[in-house]
Amino acid sequence: MRWSDLLRMSISSLRRRKLRTFLTVLGVVIGTASIVVMISLGLGLQQSMYEEVEQNGGTTSLTVTGKTGDGMMMSYSYGTDGNMEEESQKYITDEVVEELKGLKHVKSANPVLNVSALALKGRYIGYLDLYGMTPEELEARNIELEPGGRLPDPDSAELELVFGNAVLTNFYEESTGRGYWETGEMPDIDLKTDQLFLILDQDAYYSAQEPVSSGPTEGGDGSGTEVSSPKAPKKYVVHACGVVAGGMEAYNANSYYVFCDIDKLRSFLQKEFRGRAIPGQPATRSGKPYSQFVYSSASVQADDMENVEELANTIRSMGYNVSTNIEYINSMKKQFAMVQGVLGGIGAVSLFVAAIGIANTMMMSIYERTKEIGVMKVIGCSLRNIREMFLLEAGFIGFMGGVAGNILSFIMSAVINILVSGESMGVGGSLSYIPLWLVLTSMGFAVLVGMAAGYFPALRAMKLSPLAAIRNE
Amino acid sequence: MKKIISVKNLYKLYRVGDSCVRALDGVSFDIREGEFCAIVGTSGSGKSTLLNMLAGLEKPTKGEIVIDGCHIEKLKEDELVRFRRENVGFVFQSFHLIGTMNAVENVALPLTFRGEPRKQRMKKAERILELVNLTKHRKHMPNQMSGGQQQRVGVARALVSDPKIIFADEPTGNLDSHTSEDVMGLMQKVVREQGRTLVMVTHDDHLAEYADRVFHIIDGKIVKIEEKQKRKEGGHES
Numbered sequence: 001m002r003w004s005d006l007l008r009m010s011i012s013s014l015r016r017r018k019l020r021t022f023l024t025v026l027g028v029v030i031g032t033a034s035i036v037v038m039i040s041l042g043l044g045l046q047q048s049m050y051e052e053v054e055q056n057g058g059t060t061s062l063t064v065t066g067k068t069g070d071g072m073m074m075s076y077s078y079g080t081d082g083n084m085e086e087e088s089q090k091y092i093t094d095e096v097v098e099e100l101k102g103l104k105h106v107k108s109a110n111p112v113l114n115v116s117a118l119a120l121k122g123r124y125i126g127y128l129d130l131y132g133m134t135p136e137e138l139e140a141r142n143i144e145l146e147p148g149g150r151l152p153d154p155d156s157a158e159l160e161l162v163f164g165n166a167v168l169t170n171f172y173e174e175s176t177g178r179g180y181w182e183t184g185e186m187p188d189i190d191l192k193t194d195q196l197f198l199i200l201d202q203d204a205y206y207s208a209q210e211p212v213s214s215g216p217t218e219g220g221d222g223s224g225t226e227v228s229s230p231k232a233p234k235k236y237v238v239h240a241c242g243v244v245a246g247g248m249e250a251y252n253a254n255s256y257y258v259f260c261d262i263d264k265l266r267s268f269l270q271k272e273f274r275g276r277a278i279p280g281q282p283a284t285r286s287g288k289p290y291s292q293f294v295y296s297s298a299s300v301q302a303d304d305m306e307n308v309e310e311l312a313n314t315i316r317s318m319g320y321n322v323s324t325n326i327e328y329i330n331s332m333k334k335q336f337a338m339v340q341g342v343l344g345g346i347g348a349v350s351l352f353v354a355a356i357g358i359a360n361t362m363m364m365s366i367y368e369r370t371k372e373i374g375v376m377k378v379i380g381c382s383l384r385n386i387r388e389m390f391l392l393e394a395g396f397i398g399f400m401g402g403v404a405g406n407i408l409s410f411i412m413s414a415v416i417n418i419l420v421s422g423e424s425m426g427v428g429g430s431l432s433y434i435p436l437w438l439v440l441t442s443m444g445f446a447v448l449v450g451m452a453a454g455y456f457p458a459l460r461a462m463k464l465s466p467l468a469a470i471r472n473e
Numbered sequence: 474m475k476k477i478i479s480v481k482n483l484y485k486l487y488r489v490g491d492s493c494v495r496a497l498d499g500v501s502f503d504i505r506e507g508e509f510c511a512i513v514g515t516s517g518s519g520k521s522t523l524l525n526m527l528a529g530l531e532k533p534t535k536g537e538i539v540i541d542g543c544h545i546e547k548l549k550e551d552e553l554v555r556f557r558r559e560n561v562g563f564v565f566q567s568f569h570l571i572g573t574m575n576a577v578e579n580v581a582l583p584l585t586f587r588g589e590p591r592k593q594r595m596k597k598a599e600r601i602l603e604l605v606n607l608t609k610h611r612k613h614m615p616n617q618m619s620g621g622q623q624q625r626v627g628v629a630r631a632l633v634s635d636p637k638i639i640f641a642d643e644p645t646g647n648l649d650s651h652t653s654e655d656v657m658g659l660m661q662k663v664v665r666e667q668g669r670t671l672v673m674v675t676h677d678d679h680l681a682e683y684a685d686r687v688f689h690i691i692d693g694k695i696v697k698i699e700e701k702q703k704r705k706e707g708g709h710e711s
Contacts, residue, residue, distance in 0.1 A: 001587075001588050002585075002588050005588075005591070016573055376582075376586070379583050379586065380559070380583055380586045380587070382558070383554060467525060
């Protein structure tokens with residue numbers, strides 16, 4: 001028998017009992033739609049996570065930090081006076097960066113210097129989370145700048161800064177101590193054009209302000225280094241060479257940071273803290289600076305996502321702390337797989353119920369058509385054809401349900417996305433995401449379920465005795 | 474003439490409760506090619522069982538059936554289906570047309586099972602319908618036709634695949650006497666003109682008059698074989 005004839009016969013017998021077919025298909029529609037929508041929610045979450053990771057430097061980057069108790073990693077605490085002596089401590093120095101560059105699978109390795117600083121502008125004062133990076137590293141970060149902006153020029157004499165789009169929220173009025181978070185008003189500063197005063201030595205600044213006592217001093221540390229002479233720290237005039245794209249509210253991975261060239265930052269720091277320990281730098285017990293300049297971290301790019309873990313282990317065995325996005329991704333992946341499993345499972349239950357419906361419908365259909373099946377067998381319809389006919393019928397129910405279910409899920413997904421984007425939480429992307437493979441898989445799955453549910457009824461039809469048909473009633 | 478069906482020592486036993494019923498009790502006979510045979514007996518005489526076994530719908534308990542050189546008692550079910558598809562046409566008592574198909578499609582059904590292309594089988598079916606005088610009704614559904622018309626469609630369906638043998642199980646059982654004559658005349662004509670072998674089961678002696686040979690079967694045994702050499706005339710004189 002030809003496939004076209006099989007198909008024609010199956011469809012015509014489905015059309016014979018339209019209502020029953022419709023109800024059975026409806027079951028599959030609901031089952032498919034619930035699976036697809038559930039999984040699409042999980043995928044949407046995963047998608048937005050990936051986007052975030054991508055903004056954070058992608059999947060191939062590793063951040064290598066030295067192995068100490070504190071100091072290096074915590075940019076806001078400039079108390080390096082706790083633990084400083086051990087020679088066994090691992091610092092990220094130029095040598096180390098060179099060493100990292102020589103490792104297998106490393107595409108590039110660059111030092112990163114992270115310090116916090118104060119910025120003054122008119123009556124405003126603000127905290128800057130200052131990141132010094134090499135030009136290549138800045139390039140690799142894919143920072144999206146407002147039109148007209150550019151990355152810092154390493155050859156410039158000044159310290160050029162790239163401001164995150166939300167940096168201004170960390171500014172407050174010096175006299176009242178009230179900033180954006182209290183007043184809801186943006187400080188009247190245009191980062192793109194205004195010049196700011198940058199203060200690298202915060203301790204000195206606050207010491208100099210001591211009599212004024214500007215509110216609750218940030219980080220009330222009792223570091224007794226500056227007891228001697230509260231001489232005002234040097235204020236550097238800086239200006240921005242670029243601002244990260246996006247308004248004040250738009251959040252991205254670079255929003256709260258300020259970027260600058262690492263060598264510039266380093267030379268400024270060394271100038272400022274000549275003869276003293278630079279905050280964040282390890283010092284010897286006597287308070288003298290460490291013989292070499294120490295960076296906060298090194299940013300390493302692996303050549304391939306596959307090699308990230310191996311590389312991380314290699315660097316760890318060298319005695320450094322490594323954090324990679326891949327570990328984050330892996331753990332998130334596991335979680336998402338579980339979430340999707342649970343969501344998909346809930347959907348699968350309803351598809352399972354639909355499968356029972358299909359089996360029931362097929363059974364009924366076979367009971368009704370016992371005679372017809374028998375006659376076909378007598379006339380010479382092969383057993384295989386009879387089985388195929390019923391499998392096709394069941395599969396077709398599954399297929400129709402799959403198609404309609406997917407259409408329904410697209411509608412539901414669109415509705416969910418519209419509803420959610422109304423109350424946007426600042427999370428980019430959509431909550432529900434239906435990729436093509438999900439459409440195809442769910443369709444195939446629906447057909448498969450239909451055929452599986454129709455298998456035993458079909459087998460039963462195949463085994464019906466032709467005698468039953470021609471026996472006269 | 475060549476023997477097309479040869480039955481030897483055929484037994485069929487049914488177990489009913491504790492007792493054993495012999496539906497067929499050692500039946501042997503031959504049917505020649507191009508012959509119109511009638512198997513006549515009262516209900517319960519085993520005539521339908523015999524026909525079912527000839528058509529391979531039932532397995533004999535013992536004995537052998539050779540049709541066209543093929544031992545059909547030894548075939549498996551799917552082989553039997555293929556055998557029927559290629560060699561046998563079937564006419565049923567209650568027509569058994571497929572309710573969702575019109576006359577042509579019903580007639581073309583056996584060809585569908587053979588995998589013939591649609592155009593070709595529709596052409597064949599139309600030709601056969603012409604033969605049974607139903608060209609006018611070719612687009613009618615079974616429930617739009619009278620019993621006689623339906624049975625003629627049934628006969629057409631049995632003929633369309635060009636089978637060597639046609640089995641008919643009480644073909645006129647559900648028809649009134651007038652249409653019965655009609656259908657019988659048609660079947661007789663077809664067998665004579667096309668040289669086919671027809672095996673018919675009936676309980677009606679009168680209908681058996683159309684046949685060339687009549688097997689009388691009582692309690693599972695063939696008790697008498699009547700030869701009617703004077704073909705056409707025989708039908709009305711007796």
